[in-house]
Amino acid sequence: MVQNKSVIFLASPTEYPVPGKHFAVETRKLNTELKENDVLIRNLFLSLDPYLRGRMRDSHIESYIPSFQIGQPMVSGGVSEVTESKNLAFPVGSIVTGTIGWEEYTLVSGGQDLRVIPDARESKIPLSAYVGVLGMPGMTAYSSLKLIGQLKAGETIFISAAAGAVGQLVGQMAKRQGLRVIGSVGSDDKVDFLLNELKFDAAFNYKKGSILENLKAAAPKGIDIYYENVGGEQLEAALEVLNVHGRILACGMVSQYNTPTPYGVKNLMNIVGKRITIRGFFVTELAEECEADFAKDVGSWLIKGEIIYREDIAEGLDSAPEAFVGMLQGKNFGKQVVKIADL
Amino acid sequence: MVQNKSVIFLASPTEYPVPGKHFAVETRKLNTELKENDVLIRNLFLSLDPYLRGRMRDSHIESYIPSFQIGQPMVSGGVSEVTESKNLAFPVGSIVTGTIGWEEYTLVSGGQDLRVIPDARESKIPLSAYVGVLGMPGMTAYSSLKLIGQLKAGETIFISAAAGAVGQLVGQMAKRQGLRVIGSVGSDDKVDFLLNELKFDAAFNYKKGSILENLKAAAPKGIDIYYENVGGEQLEAALEVLNVHGRILACGMVSQYNTPTPYGVKNLMNIVGKRITIRGFFVTELAEECEADFAKDVGSWLIKGEIIYREDIAEGLDSAPEAFVGMLQGKNFGKQVVKIADL
Incomplete structure (x- = not known):
């Protein structure tokens, strides 16, 4: 068990979501007992994206991406550190990117959808890039x-x-x-x-x-x-x-x-x-068809300084709801990210 | 010189065109003196098409198809008989299709845009088909x-x-x-x-x-x-x-x-x-890329009775303005054609 601060989805908004009403920060206990292939990750960066607004809809409205579940944490892309693992593909200490909860820790069943960022600790590329320019x-x-x-x-x-x-x-x-x-x-x-x-x-x-x-x-x-x-x-x-x-x-x-x-x-x-x-x-x-070219091209442009990528980093999970609403209103300046924790 | 009943474009409508106000039937004299390559045609069938409404716009509004000229006959697709010709490609008596005036006779400078319908007089296909299913x-x-x-x-x-x-x-x-x-x-x-x-x-x-x-x-x-x-x-x-x-x-x-x-x-x-x-x-x-296939496929379906093509034929040039407005309002039942004259 760990104490796990999370942003919980509470209700579907019809206009802009309101922190405290449609989603709110709560600290819950997380059962950290891992089954075979499970991975426990400590979340570092969270990606806030406009399309997530569609996942806050009423679950009775059909769409092409599942709605969030009321009472559960919101979900998005993120960058995390593996802290416990029963999965050989994700050793403890590795840095991963994939779908995470809006929370301090996520237990990823079967390590599903995670991907290791190679040499992440040695790289000059900031980790937030993996939910932005390289994500x-x-x-x-x-x-x-x-x-x-x-x-x-x-x-x-x-x-x-x-x-x-x-x-x-x-x-x-x-x-x-x-x-x-x-x-x-x-x-x-x-x-x-x-x-x-x-x-x-x-x-x-x-x-x-x-x-x-x-x-x-x-x-x-x-x-x-x-x-x-x-x-x-x-x-x-x-x-x-x-x-x-x-x-x-x-x-x-x-x-x-x-x-x-x-x-x-x-x-x-x-x-x-x-x-x-x-x-x-x-x-x-579209991604699969150009995965290899993307990593090669954009990675090299970034390292050579041939492209600029501006991020707007909100500090701490507590700031996530307001940052999300701000992004929907265009208040962010560059890619909106939430920094949940230091590496 | 021949007497030439015509439908003249008078003014640009902002809503539905009104006969008498935006276009009207008038009989004018047509100078039938042909220059080299000119063709004089007697018009038999006139095609009324929704896109012609766009050509009735104010000529100051730019678009991708020229506007009609005020004081000149409206123009559309049609089927006609060549009555005089200084163009070897269009002998007198041949039946042609192409762009014609909304009028009894059109002098087609250089025979421009006309196409002879081969064996038109012997065919079982009605001439109106050349502004419809075969047009x-x-x-x-x-x-x-x-x-x-x-x-x-x-x-x-x-x-x-x-x-x-x-x-x-x-x-x-x-x-x-x-x-x-x-x-x-x-x-x-x-x-x-x-x-x-x-x-x-x-x-x-x-x-x-x-x-x-x-x-x-x-x-x-x-x-x-x-x-x-x-x-x-x-x-x-x-x-x-x-x-x-x-x-x-x-x-x-x-x-x-x-x-x-x-x-x-x-x-x-x-x-x-x-x-x-x-x-x-x-x-x-798109037409050029499938001209040959179109003639073969649709021609044979039509002759074998495998497709039906319903036309709504208005009789006489006098009926053309009302028929055009009716078509814009969906009153026609099938392809709207005006029969100007018998062959």
């Missing part, structure tokens, strides 16, 4: 551009939530391939970051002035690709400004997750008139 | 299913405007490939036609009850493909009922052409959640 968000950007983006040098790409976990990488990867890159973000600080640190060609704050006019000004020759993370009004503006044979990579629509009255997009006629292709995707369906 | 609507259905539909036997397809020029063929072609076929139409007569003549598996009248509930009842296992002709509420219902990895072939959105307040589609999140692909297309960009 799911990185793979999302890399695999979607590589497998369905069909990027061509000279094209223009527009990215919403462009300073976010995925967006900042999409922009840098597209620039590497010779595209003109435009990003939208929710603050002037983030505009500066895109222009001055990530070297985007244009960027605007979607909260200032008309999104459509901002986008038109940033893309006088239109856009060829819209990398969709936000939905609603930004999607409507992108449809207006897309060129003939434009493509939309639909990664997420975070503006639509926390409202009972979603935005009605009124200009879908452009799909026909401009022969647009829209493709929704899950990283889980 | 642009037929090619639209055939090429889109063949080149981008990726139909698989056992899948379910839902078609809106399913008794229309394109829809009725999409349904029959999909049935030939072993799909379960569902159609929506705007009258009970059309429901009967789909079920009893075209042998659709299910059909409903979108004007009766909830579109979503009707579609759910018709597709208890969901739909895999939505063939989009209508837009708005039908698109929203289709997004709700599409299965994972569903596809939308976006051919047109006729419900959105005649309103200054288009419908806001509120459930586009399904594109991400269900990894849906939406693809807009123009037949003109």
